[in-house]
Amino acid sequence: MYPAPFLYHRPSGLHQALELLSRHKTDGVILAGGQSLVPRMNLRQETPKNVVDLNRIADLSTLAVVDDVLEIGAMVRHQSLCWDAEVSGLSLPSGFAQLLGRMAGAIGNLPIRLRGTIGGSLANASPKAQWALLSLLLDADIVIENAGGARCERYAEFLNRDGRTTLKPGDMITRVKIKVPSAHWRYGFAQLAPQQNRPTSAFALAAVTLQDACVRDCRIAVGACTPVPCRLQALEDWLSGRPASVDGGNDLADVAKAAVRQQAFDLEPYLEHLAAVAITRAVAQALGH
Numbered sequence: 649m650y651p652a653p654f655l656y657h658r659p660s661g662l663h664q665a666l667e668l669l670s671r672h673k674t675d676g677v678i679l680a681g682g683q684s685l686v687p688r689m690n691l692r693q694e695t696p697k698n699v700v701d702l703n704r705i706a707d708l709s710t711l712a713v714v715d716d717v718l719e720i721g722a723m724v725r726h727q728s729l730c731w732d733a734e735v736s737g738l739s740l741p742s743g744f745a746q747l748l749g750r751m752a753g754a755i756g757n758l759p760i761r762l763r764g765t766i767g768g769s770l771a772n773a774s775p776k777a778q779w780a781l782l783s784l785l786l787d788a789d790i791v792i793e794n795a796g797g798a799r800c801e802r803y804a805e806f807l808n809r810d811g812r813t814t815l816k817p818g819d820m821i822t823r824v825k826i827k828v829p830s831a832h833w834r835y836g837f838a839q840l841a842p843q844q845n846r847p848t849s850a851f852a853l854a855a856v857t858l859q860d861a862c863v864r865d866c867r868i869a870v871g872a873c874t875p876v877p878c879r880l881q882a883l884e885d886w887l888s889g890r891p892a893s894v895d896g897g898n899d900l901a902d903v904a905k906a907a908v909r910q911q912a913f914d915l916e917p918y919l920e921h922l923a924a925v926a927i928t929r930a931v932a933q934a935l936g937h
C-alpha cells in the first residue's frame with residue numbers, strides 16, 4: 649500500500665502555507681497529523697498531487713488564554729490537551745481542564761493522540777470525533793484562513809447537517825476558540841464502545857450549573873451514533889429547573905430518546921438505546937450522582 653506520487657511541501661510559515669494552498673487549490677491537500685489522511689492516501693482513496701505539511705509551522709501549535717477565551721492552535725496534538733502540565737499552566741477552571749483531558753484521552757490510542765491534531769480532527773468531520781462533540785456543546789469558534797483573509801465560524805455553522813464542513817479549497821483551520829466557562833459548570837462525559845480500542849458506538853457530553861439544588865443551565869450533546877453530533881434542546885429544556893437529585897432512570901432515558909429522535913429521525917432502535925444510555929450516564933455524572 650503506497651500512495652500515488654505527489655509533491656511534498658514543508659512550509660515554515662503560515663503565509664507560505666496559505667500561498668501554497670492557494671496555488672494548488674484543485675490538487676493540494678493539508679497534512680496535519682496524518683492519522684486519517686495517510687491511510688486514505690495509502691489506499692488511494694485520495695491521490696493529491698501536492699501535500700502541504702503544516703508540522704513546521706510553530707504558530708499553529710500554541711495554546712493560550714486570551715481575554716477569557718481558550719485559543720487552541722490547529723496543530724495542537726490531542727495528547728497535549730491530556731497533559732495536565734500544559735493545560736494547568738493556563739489557569740483554566742479545574743472542571744474544564746479535566747474535561748479537556750478526558751475528551752482527549754478518549755481518542756484512539758497513545759500514538760494516535762501524539763500525532764493527531766485538533767484542526768485535523770475538525771476538518772475530518774467524523775461523527776465519532778470527541779472534539780466535534782465538545783465544539784458543538786461549548787459553541788466553539790473555528791478560525792479559517794486562506795490566501796484572501798480570515799473568517800470565524802461557530803461550530804454549529806461550520807459543520808452542516810449533512811456532515812460536511814464549510815471548508816473550501818485553499819482554506820485552512822488555524823485556531824479553535826472556546827470561551828472559558830465559569831467554574832460553576834460541572835461536566836459529565838460517557839462513551840460506549842463494544843470493546844476497548846474498537847470504534848465508539850455512542851458518546852454524550854453534559855454540562856450543568858446548579859442553583860438552590862436545582863439545575864439552572866444545561867447543555868447536552870450526543871454523537872457517534874448519529875450522522876452528526878447534535879445538541880438536545882428538548883432534553884435541556886426538560887432538565888432545566890429540575891432538582892439536581894433527579895433520578896437518571898426511565899423518565900430521563902425516555903425524554904433522551906425522544907430528543908435524539910427529533911434530531912436524527914431514522915436511527916436504528918439499538919442506536920437510540922445506546923444514545924439514551926450514554927446521555928443518562930453523562931447527565932448523572934454532571935449532576936454528581
Ligand SMILES: Cc1cc2nc3c(=O)[nH]c(=O)nc-3n(C[C@H](O)[C@H](O)[C@H](O)COP(=O)(O)OP(=O)(O)OC[C@H]3O[C@@H](n4cnc5c(N)ncnc54)[C@H](O)[C@@H]3O)c2cc1C
Pocket residue numbers: 677678679680681682683684685686722723754755756757760763764765766767768769770771772776777778779815819820821822848
Ligand atoms: C485507529 C484510529 C483510531 C482513531 N480513533 C479516534 C477517536 O476515537 N476519536 C477521534 O476523534 N479520532 C480518532 N481517530 C482520528 C485521529 O484523531 C486523527 O487525529 C484525526 O482524524 C485528525 O487527523 P490528523 O490531525 O492526523 O489530520 P490528517 O490526517 O493529517 O488530516 C485529516 C484531514 O483534515 C485535513 N486537515 C488537516 N488539518 C487541517 C487544517 N488545519 N485545516 C484544514 N484541513 C485540515 C487534511 O487535509 C485531511 O483531509 C482515529 C484514527 C485512527 C487511525
